[in-house]
Amino acid sequence: MDFYLTALLQGLCFSALALGIYISMKIFNIPDITTDGSYTLGGVVTAILLTHHQPGYIILPAVILAGGLAGALTGLIHTKLKINALLAGILVMTALYSVNLSLMGRSNLPLINVSSLFSVIIISGDPNHNTFWILAIFVVIITGIIGYVLKTDFGIAMRATGNSESMIRSLGVNTDRMKIIGLALANALTAVSGYLISQFQGFTDISMGIGIVIVGLGSVIIAETLINWFRITTVWLSLILVLAGAVIFQLVLAVTLDIGVDANLLKLVTAAFVLVIVSLPRIMVRAR
Amino acid sequence: MIVLQNLHKAFNPGKANQVNAVNGVSLEVEEGEFVVIVGANGSGKTTLLDMVAGSVLPTSGGILVDSDDVTKLPDYRRSRWIARVFQNPVSGTASDLSILDNFRLAAIRTKPKGLSIGINEDFKKQVKERISTLGMGLESKIDQPMGTLSGGQRQALTLLMSVMDTCKILLLDEPTAALDPRSAALVMRTADKLIKDYRLTAILITHNLKDAYNYGNRLILMGEGLIVKDIDAAGKSILRQNDLFDWFG
Numbered sequence: 001m002d003f004y005l006t007a008l009l010q011g012l013c014f015s016a017l018a019l020g021i022y023i024s025m026k027i028f029n030i031p032d033i034t035t036d037g038s039y040t041l042g043g044v045v046t047a048i049l050l051t052h053h054q055p056g057y058i059i060l061p062a063v064i065l066a067g068g069l070a071g072a073l074t075g076l077i078h079t080k081l082k083i084n085a086l087l088a089g090i091l092v093m094t095a096l097y098s099v100n101l102s103l104m105g106r107s108n109l110p111l112i113n114v115s116s117l118f119s120v121i122i123i124s125g126d127p128n129h130n131t132f133w134i135l136a137i138f139v140v141i142i143t144g145i146i147g148y149v150l151k152t153d154f155g156i157a158m159r160a161t162g163n164s165e166s167m168i169r170s171l172g173v174n175t176d177r178m179k180i181i182g183l184a185l186a187n188a189l190t191a192v193s194g195y196l197i198s199q200f201q202g203f204t205d206i207s208m209g210i211g212i213v214i215v216g217l218g219s220v221i222i223a224e225t226l227i228n229w230f231r232i233t234t235v236w237l238s239l240i241l242v243l244a245g246a247v248i249f250q251l252v253l254a255v256t257l258d259i260g261v262d263a264n265l266l267k268l269v270t271a272a273f274v275l276v277i278v279s280l281p282r283i284m285v286r287a288r
Numbered sequence: 289m290i291v292l293q294n295l296h297k298a299f300n301p302g303k304a305n306q307v308n309a310v311n312g313v314s315l316e317v318e319e320g321e322f323v324v325i326v327g328a329n330g331s332g333k334t335t336l337l338d339m340v341a342g343s344v345l346p347t348s349g350g351i352l353v354d355s356d357d358v359t360k361l362p363d364y365r366r367s368r369w370i371a372r373v374f375q376n377p378v379s380g381t382a383s384d385l386s387i388l389d390n391f392r393l394a395a396i397r398t399k400p401k402g403l404s405i406g407i408n409e410d411f412k413k414q415v416k417e418r419i420s421t422l423g424m425g426l427e428s429k430i431d432q433p434m435g436t437l438s439g440g441q442r443q444a445l446t447l448l449m450s451v452m453d454t455c456k457i458l459l460l461d462e463p464t465a466a467l468d469p470r471s472a473a474l475v476m477r478t479a480d481k482l483i484k485d486y487r488l489t490a491i492l493i494t495h496n497l498k499d500a501y502n503y504g505n506r507l508i509l510m511g512e513g514l515i516v517k518d519i520d521a522a523g524k525s526i527l528r529q530n531d532l533f534d535w536f537g
Contacts (some may be wrong), residue, residue: 019303019352024465048385049491056296120533143362144308148405150406151405151406151407152402152403152406153392153393153396153401153402153403153404153405153406154401154402156385156392156393156401156402157393159382159384159385160382160385160389160390160393161390163382163384163385164378164379164380164381166343166379166380167374167379167380167381167382168382168393169343169362169363169364169367170341170343170363170364170367170370170372170380170398171364171367171393171394171397172362172365172396172397172399172401173401174362174363174364197523233386233431233433245414266384
């Protein structure tokens with residue numbers, strides 16, 4: 001059972017990442033691969049500041065800022081230099097690998113004897129329950145903020161930017177600036193996931209971000225399938241389904257491990273699982 | 289209201305595939321004028337309109353709007369004066385957003401889009417009232433995504449959206465080209481009514497010579513990137529519909 005609880009906790013850690021991918025992919029319609037780099041960057045910044053015994057109220061803003069900068073850089077390259085968004089993301093992601101490595105000074109930084117988010121705040125005596133409640137509160141706050149932003153005039157303009165660029169420009173919105181802000185926001189959220197995971201697993205590793213974008217994509221695609229299924233149009237429900245997507249994704253991985261699939265095959269299983277979810281709606285339409 | 293000074297626009301300048309879309313257009317449009325521009329495909333009408341809107345910047349020449357030099361201003365900064373209706377209904381509205389969200393953005397066209405929630409009951413009521421003037425029964429559907437509506441409904445709503453915020457200039461780029469005859473007639477009537485009610489300065493591009501004859505108080509024929517004929521209100525009133533067809537003969 002602990003096994004599934006861990007999966008649930010990981011899912012909660014990844015919900016910020018899922019929200020970030022939801023913003024870049026679904027709201028802005030930009031395939032952003034910066035994720036792999038900004039996620040690790042979040043973990044790296046967390047590990048360095050934690051091992052230097054910086055207080056929590058400095059670490060989280062620093063993580064958000066670092067992720068935001070990475071995203072803004074991708075946005076700048078994409079909009080100002082007119083580079084394809086996919087390539088812009090890959091460039092920044094690749095560059096971030098070196099940045100992360102030189103920031104850490106080595107490829108792995110353990111966080112065993114430092115006080116993390118989960119050891120400083122005590123809500124419940126049981127460490128797993130304690131972690132769950134901290135993550136739950138964290139996720140509720142993040143979702144609340146994003147949900148509110150999307151409901152504001154600025155948020156509507158954001159949603160319109162990915163939908164009809166000609167329209168929103170004629171309504172007085174600088175779409176380049178909007179995309180840069182959007183990618184900054186998405187990668188800030190991604191970095192927050194790196195921040196949570198590092199503290200949850202107790203170390204930051206230079207390779208922790210490899211292929212992480214698929215976790216976000218998978219979560220968003222699960223959410224999208226559900227959104228289309230139930231014809232959901234409200235912002236709040238969509239966001240909640242994205243969170244559910246992140247948790248479902250981790251639970252499915254836990255099941256595959258539980259039934260004895262080799263852990264080395266996990267990325268293959270992940271990719272296959274995402275493929276199934278993506279193609280499921282189409283296969284079902286054809287079957288009808 | 290709008291002054292164009294010797295505007296030129298060349299696409300791909302200096303290359304083998306250089307296209308001189310507009311070759312020296314000077315034009316003054318007075319406040320309250322409703323200018324209709326006709327011309328064959330490739331005559332430079334749309335490029336000219338895009339330069340007024342700011343989505344295409346001229347190679348040379350100047351553009352004044354309301355006595356301000358806007359030649360180098362991008363489109364999103366000209367929205368202070370200018371509202372647009374596009375040929376393709378998809379370009380003028382956001383399909384995945386609700387009708388209400390679309391109207392909210394239109395209502396703050398000239399204002400900054402801040403971090404406060406602007407949609408409240410008052411705003412909903414106002415939008416419903418506006419939409420009910422179309423007589424299409426859409427006022428009960430304001431929470432539906434724009435994409436669920438037909439092209440004609442979307443164009444009519446785009447027109448309404450343009451006057452949600454202060455608007456001086458309305459640019460219409462073949463707004464009825466993608467529509468069936470009935471929807472097209474409704475959209476043109478709506479446009480004409482709004483232009484009169486709100487005393488807008490308007491420029492309409494159309495291939496429909498009947499519309500060109502029936503609407504507007506100034507008629508311009510373009511060809512080869514130049515103004516070929518410029519007929520004022522008095523001249524337009526004595527023009528016969530067949531004269532227009534002869535221009536294209």
